Amino acid sequence: MDADPRDRPFRLWASVAILAVFAFSVLFGFVLLPIIQGRAAGIDAFTSICRALGLAPGSPAAPQPVSDAKAHPTTRVAWSAGLMDSLARPSAAGASLAGACAACHGKDGRSVDPKLYPDLAGQSAAAIYKQLSDFKSGSRKNAVMTALAQPLTEEQVVALAAHFASFPVRPLPPAQVAAPAAAIERLVARGDPARAIAACNACHGDRSGGPVEAPRLSRQSTQYLAAQLRAFKAGERRNDIYSRMQSVAAALEDSEIDGLAAYYSNEPL
Amino acid sequence: MTHARNLTLAHLWIGFIAFAIALVLGVWQMWSRSPLPAPFLTASTYFSSVTAHGTAMAYVLTTFMIMGFGYYVAETSLARPLPAPRWAWIAFWLGVVGTVMAVITIFSGRAAVLFTFYPPLVGSVFYYLGVVLVVAASWIWCVLMIVAMGQWKRANPGRPVPLAMFATVANAVMWLWTTAGVAAELLFQVIPAALGLKAQIDVGLSRTLFSWTLHAIVYFWLIPAYIAFYTMVPQAAGGRLYSDTMGRLTFVLFLIYSLPVGIHHLLMDPEQSNAFKFLQVALTALVSVPTLLTVFTIGASLEIAGRLRGGRGLFGWIGALPWERPLMLATGLSFVMLGFGGFGGLINMSYGMNAMVHNTSWVTAHFHLIFGGTVVIMYFAIAYTIWPSLTGRAAPSLAAQRTQLWLWFVGMLVMTLPWHYLGLLGQWRRVATFNYADPIIAAWGPWVIVSLVGGVLLLVSGLYFVYNLLQFAVTREAHVPAVLYATAVHPPARVPAALNGFRLWNVLVAVLMVLAYGYPLAQFFVIDPPGALVHRVDQRR
Numbered sequence: 001m002d003a004d005p006r007d008r009p010f011r012l013w014a015s016v017a018i019l020a021v022f023a024f025s026v027l028f029g030f031v032l033l034p035i036i037q038g039r040a041a042g043i044d045a046f047t048s049i050c051r052a053l054g055l056a057p058g059s060p061a062a063p064q065p066v067s068d069a070k071a072h073p074t075t076r077v078a079w080s081a082g083l084m085d086s087l088a089r090p091s092a093a094g095a096s097l098a099g100a101c102a103a104c105h106g107k108d109g110r111s112v113d114p115k116l117y118p119d120l121a122g123q124s125a126a127a128i129y130k131q132l133s134d135f136k137s138g139s140r141k142n143a144v145m146t147a148l149a150q151p152l153t154e155e156q157v158v159a160l161a162a163h164f165a166s167f168p169v170r171p172l173p174p175a176q177v178a179a180p181a182a183a184i185e186r187l188v189a190r191g192d193p194a195r196a197i198a199a200c201n202a203c204h205g206d207r208s209g210g211p212v213e214a215p216r217l218s219r220q221s222t223q224y225l226a227a228q229l230r231a232f233k234a235g236e237r238r239n240d241i242y243s244r245m246q247s248v249a250a251a252l253e254d255s256e257i258d259g260l261a262a263y264y265s266n267e268p269l
Numbered sequence: 270m271t272h273a274r275n276l277t278l279a280h281l282w283i284g285f286i287a288f289a290i291a292l293v294l295g296v297w298q299m300w301s302r303s304p305l306p307a308p309f310l311t312a313s314t315y316f317s318s319v320t321a322h323g324t325a326m327a328y329v330l331t332t333f334m335i336m337g338f339g340y341y342v343a344e345t346s347l348a349r350p351l352p353a354p355r356w357a358w359i360a361f362w363l364g365v366v367g368t369v370m371a372v373i374t375i376f377s378g379r380a381a382v383l384f385t386f387y388p389p390l391v392g393s394v395f396y397y398l399g400v401v402l403v404v405a406a407s408w409i410w411c412v413l414m415i416v417a418m419g420q421w422k423r424a425n426p427g428r429p430v431p432l433a434m435f436a437t438v439a440n441a442v443m444w445l446w447t448t449a450g451v452a453a454e455l456l457f458q459v460i461p462a463a464l465g466l467k468a469q470i471d472v473g474l475s476r477t478l479f480s481w482t483l484h485a486i487v488y489f490w491l492i493p494a495y496i497a498f499y500t501m502v503p504q505a506a507g508g509r510l511y512s513d514t515m516g517r518l519t520f521v522l523f524l525i526y527s528l529p530v531g532i533h534h535l536l537m538d539p540e541q542s543n544a545f546k547f548l549q550v551a552l553t554a555l556v557s558v559p560t561l562l563t564v565f566t567i568g569a570s571l572e573i574a575g576r577l578r579g580g581r582g583l584f585g586w587i588g589a590l591p592w593e594r595p596l597m598l599a600t601g602l603s604f605v606m607l608g609f610g611g612f613g614g615l616i617n618m619s620y621g622m623n624a625m626v627h628n629t630s631w632v633t634a635h636f637h638l639i640f641g642g643t644v645v646i647m648y649f650a651i652a653y654t655i656w657p658s659l660t661g662r663a664a665p666s667l668a669a670q671r672t673q674l675w676l677w678f679v680g681m682l683v684m685t686l687p688w689h690y691l692g693l694l695g696q697w698r699r700v701a702t703f704n705y706a707d708p709i710i711a712a713w714g715p716w717v718i719v720s721l722v723g724g725v726l727l728l729v730s731g732l733y734f735v736y737n738l739l740q741f742a743v744t745r746e747a748h749v750p751a752v753l754y755a756t757a758v759h760p761p762a763r764v765p766a767a768l769n770g771f772r773l774w775n776v777l778v779a780v781l782m783v784l785a786y787g788y789p790l791a792q793f794f795v796i797d798p799p800g801a802l803v804h805r806v807d808q809r810r
Contacts, residue, residue, distance in 0.1 A: 010765040011773055018525065018777055021555065022784065029547030054542025054792060061543075079802055081468035189311040194706035202312050212804070 037061040074241050076137045077130050079212060086158050087125035087165070094163025097156055100148060101164070109167040114221035122169025127215035129161035131239075140239040170219045172268060180266075184259040195251040200260065203244075211241070217264035225261035233257070270658070271350035273340040276357050278659050280337025281652060283365060284330045285735055288645075291325035292731040294318045299684075299724040304705045304714040315701035316381040321372065323384025326641075328403050329368050331490045334648050336360070336410040338493050339437050341655055343417045346431040346500075346754060349424075352416050360409035367402025370395050379807035383699070385479060386459060388470045389801040394463035397455050404448055411441035422769070429764045432516045433500040433754055439520040440492040442771045443485060446528055446778060450481025462803045469800030473540030474793040480531035481786060484553075488527040490640055494647035495519065498567050498600065501654060503755035505596040508574025513757035515566040517768040522559035524774050526552060529785035536623045540798075545789050546620070552785065553618050560611065564604070571600075573758065595670040599650030602678040606642035609682075610635060613689060628699075631692025634685040641727070642681040646674060649734055656741055657748035665744040669737050676730035684723025687716040 030052060037060050038048025050056035058064045098107070101120075106112050109121030120128055134140035135149035136157060152160070186192070191199035203210025204217050217225060231237035232249035240246060252260070300307040301315055343351055351357060373395075374380045380392035418430055418438045430438075454475045461467045499516040503509055510516065532549040535541050575586025591597050613635040616622045626632060653670050657663055664670065691713055696703070705711050767773045 004766060007765045007767060011767050014767060014773065015777060018781070022552070022781060025548050025551035026784075029551060030544045033547060034544065049544075052542060052544035052547075053788075054545070059543070081800065081802060084468060084802060190702070193702045193704035196704060199312050205313070212802070 034060040073139075074243075075130070075134050075139045075239050077133045077213070079126070083129075083158070084126070084212075087129055087162050090162045090166040091159050093156070094159035094161075097152075097160055098163050101160065104144075105164070109164045110170050111221075115223040118220050118224050119170055120164035121167035122219065123165055123216055124212075125161045125165035126212045128164055129157060130213035131215075132157050132161060134239040140237060169216075172219070172266065180263045181259060184256065184263050187256060187260060188263060192251075197248050197251050198244075200248075200264075204264075218267040220265055222258070222261045222265040225264055226257050229257045229261065270341075270344045272354035272357065273344040273351060274659055276351070276354070276361065277337040277341040277655070279361055280333045280340070283361075283368070284333030284337065285652075285738070287325040287329040287333070287368065289731055289735055291322045291330070292728045294322040294325075296721070296724045296728045298322065299717075299721045301701055302703060303717045303721045304703075304711075305718065305721070310701070312701050313378060313381055316383065317375055317378055319699075320381050320383050321375045324371055324375065324400070327384055327486070327490075328371075328400060329364075330645075330648075332403055332407050333364060335440065335489065335493055336364070336407060338496075338651060338655075339410060339414055339441070341659075342433045342437045342496065343414060345658075346433040347417060347421045349417075349421065351413065352420055353413060356409055357413055360406040360413075363409070364403050364406035367399040367406065369399070370402065371399030374399065381806050385483070386454070386475075388454075388459055388462070388472055388475045389804045391459065391462045391470075391803050391805050391807075393807040394460060397460050397463055401452075401455060401460075404452065407444060408448070411445050414438050414441040427763065429513070429761045429769055431500075431754065432510075432513055432757075433496055435517060435769070436492060436496045436499065436520045438771065439524050440489060442775065443492075443524045443527060444489050446524075446782070447482050447485035447489060450478045450483075450531070451486075454478040468803055470803055471793055471798060472801045473538075473798060474790070476535060476538060477532070477540065477786075477789055477793070480534045481528075482531070483534050484531045485527040487636075487640065488523050490644050492520070492523065493651060494603065494644045495523075495563060497596070497647050497651050497654075498563060500754045501651075502567065502596060502600045503570040503574060504752060505594050505654070506571050506574035506590055508570055508577055508755070510755045510757040511566050511569035511573060513759070513761050514764065514768065515562050517764065519559040519562045519566070521768070521774050522555070522562070524771070525778055525781065526555045526559070528778055529781040530556065532785075532789060533618050536620050537627045540793075541789055545785070549785055550618055550620065552781075557611075557615075560607075564607075567600070567604075570755070593667065593671070595653045595667060595674060596650045598671055599646050599674050602674060603643045603646050603650075606638055606646070606678070606681060609686075610639035610643055613638065626692050628697055629692035630688050630696045630698050633698045634688035634692060637688070638681060638685040642678075642685070646677050646681075649674060649677065652734075652738065654753070656738060658750065658753070660741045661748050662741050662744050663746040663748045665740040665746075666737075669733070669740070673730050673733040673737055676726055676733065680723045680726030680730055682723070683726060684720045687720040687723070691716050691720070 031049060034048040034052035035045045038045060038051075041048075041060075041062050043051070043060065043063065047056060048060035051058050051060040104112060104117040105120050109119060109123075111117040111119050131140060132145075132149055132152070135142060135145040136152055138146070149157075187197065188200045188205075191197045191202070199205075200217075203214040228237065229245075229249045229252065232240065232245045233252065235246060238246060249257070297307060297309075298315065298318055301310045340351055340357060371380070374393045375396060377393075380396035382388075382390045382392045382396070386397075414434075414437055418434055421434070422428075422430060429435075458467070458470050458475050458478075462470050499510060499519070503511075530549050530553040532541055532546055533553045536546055536550075571590060572586050574591075575589040578586075578589040578591070580586030580589030590601075592601065613631070616626065617632065617635060653664065692698075694713060696713055696717075703710050703713070703717075705714050
């Protein structure tokens with residue numbers, strides 16, 4: 001097809017032109033620019049070329065900043081595929097450990113006194129793991145839970161979370177309360193941008209794109225939910241990453257806290 | 270036309286129906302972001318709507334338009350029946366099934382991942398499979414276009430392929446290269462995650478693979494407009510194409526320089542290094558060459574037409590052009606929008622300025638102006654131009670067509686110019702609502718409302734467009750066949766083989782892609798970076 005000798009010069013020069021432009025860009029971007037930038041920043045030519053290519057970390061144009069800042073993590077929980085995988089598998093170890101928890105949270109994860117102790121049934125394993133780990137590390141404090149969580153090993157925390165997550169959520173009591181106020185439903189679905197309150201369901205709703213540890217709120221008791229929101233508001237509870245819940249709770253009125261707590265405790269699934 | 274009549278009508282109607290629905294969603298999204306209270310607004314409805322809008326506009330409208338127009342060009346420019354029309358219909362139904370799958374999944378709230386996917390967000394697998402079916406349909410189209418050109422060349426040895434078909438095949442070849450990136454991302458990363466086979470996604474790799482597709486896909490959408498510029502507009506203006514060779518070079522350069530440039534979409538991403546960003550930005554700058562070639566060639570072609578019609582003086586020929594013809598008018602309006610959008614694009618590809626505008630409405634405004642403006646107004650004009658030959662009826666009202674095109678132009682500028690400005694003020698993109706109680710954000714409010722007004726004008730214009738097409742069914746006047754494609758001033762008797770086929774250019778694209786994307790992709794396998802946990806948006810937590 002390309003046999004016509006008249007075509008050869010076109011083919012040759014087209015290729016030369018395209019590759020020459022490419023070579024110029026490579027020379028400029030891979031060699032000249034890093035050397036010039038590196039010289040200004042006191043970085044030797046080889047290092048700055050490696051940095052420009054991504055073979056060495058850091059910028060070719062600036063020395064790496066040094067920081068003495070100490071990190072103060074909100075939580076020590078770090079999610080990984082391995083952790084998520086083990087959280088998805090309830091084990092016999094979890095069941096045998098659960099006896100100590102049952103006194104308050106119930107044998108099947110349904111709290112013996114929902115006003116004081118949350119239901120674990122219906123909760124995600126990630127949410128239970130996060131809170132139990134935070135009690136263990138001291139990120140979240142509670143006289144009873146801290147003492148119980150501290151002696152647990154990492155494997156035991158995982159096993160307990162997986163165990164309680166395997167129970168179904170408490171059914172809705174037949175006696176229904178009044179329908180929630182429109183303002184509360186609005187906070188749940190849309191938040192209030194004017195007060196920088198994100199929609200609760202942005203993280204706590206079904207199929208939300210929120211963080212994996214965001215707990216399911218449905219069917220927890222009104223009293224427990226309200227107490228937690230007030231603890232966030234007062235700064236007594238602070239194991240929420242980026243202070244998300246503290247900043248939301250601080251902006252909520254007391255009546256809204258009660259309204260939201262009632263909304264979720266009676267939420268149909 | 271043998272097979273193309275029904276094929277083209279079917280494809281274009283699917284595209285335009287998706288377009289009309291997506292327009293309604295688009296206006297609602299602008300309403301949501303404005304200070305005016307919008308109905309049905311929650312974060313999840315907003316992001317589902319954005320996903321549907323993007324999918325319908327970027328994948329459905331474009332793919333069906335390009336496929337339908339390609340069949341039309343293949344039969345009309347080559348003057349022979351399409352090879353394997355059965356496969357064309359199979360591709361059509363694949364695309365329809367894929368579209369329906371994707372749309373149902375989105376509206377059931379299980380795929381609010383936005384149309385560029387954003388892993389590690391993962392929605393229902395049916396959404397991705399729907400998109401894959403649409404892409405698979407377009408691959409069949411690509412093969413049919415390449416085969417059609419090959420058959421014609423064998424039947425007409427030594428003769429130059431008609432420019433319209435050469436450009437269509439350039440687009441098909443480019444699209445095969447283009448989709449390799451997104452196909453790899455979907456097939457090896459996202460779909461396995463959606464099926465639950467993978468718990469982690471290397472987001473750096475998936476973003477790099479998507480960048481492979483992300484720039485060239487825009488040229489896939491754009492090329493039908495350029496085909497109209499080169500082959501139909503000079504004829505509609507009453508003149509000749511200034512240079513057939515310029516046209517071939519333009520389409521070849523688009524093929525080459527739309528691909529090894531995608532990392533310019535990742536300027537703010539940490540996973541790619543400075544040197545490769547520089548390289549791809551330098552190559553990006555070369556896209557200006559075919560764009561300027563086109564502005565010059567079409568400008569010269571129109572000047573020929575204007576002077577033939579009696580235009581005199583430096584600018585007198587512009588006034589002498591037949592602006593009452595919709596294709597002519599759309600071209601003028603399209604060039605104005607290309608001018609604004611092109612300058613905005615130069616800012617986006619400049620590293621420092623990109624850092625200022627990257628996550629703002631500026632970028633949204635830019636791609637709406639370039640795609641929704643420059644390209645879609647030419648889709649309208651192409652539809653108006655070919656509809657008489659498809660339906661056998663003359664256009665009921667050119668005035669209605671012109672009004673619709675003007676409405677689109679005005680709406681697009683009223684929407685996107687304030688939108689650019691809001692981006693400079695710092696208005697975020699990909700955000701459902703704003704806190705207009707904040708005094709700084711409150712100052713954006715009036716401009717957001719102005720752009721919403723532009724959006725409403727676009728909706729009116731889009732529906733008017735569909736109405737204008739439906740009017741063809743009502744009119745009785747028969748269509749008088751006319752010459753569609755322009756002749757060049759010097760019609761080529763022979764062109765170099767390289768400008769009559771794509772072998773050389775495929776080799777060069779392969780070389781450039783290996784050099785420009787080789788290490789940026791290989792590093793993810795060499796370094797073995799940590800993956801991000803898959804985050805599902807389609808399951809109850």
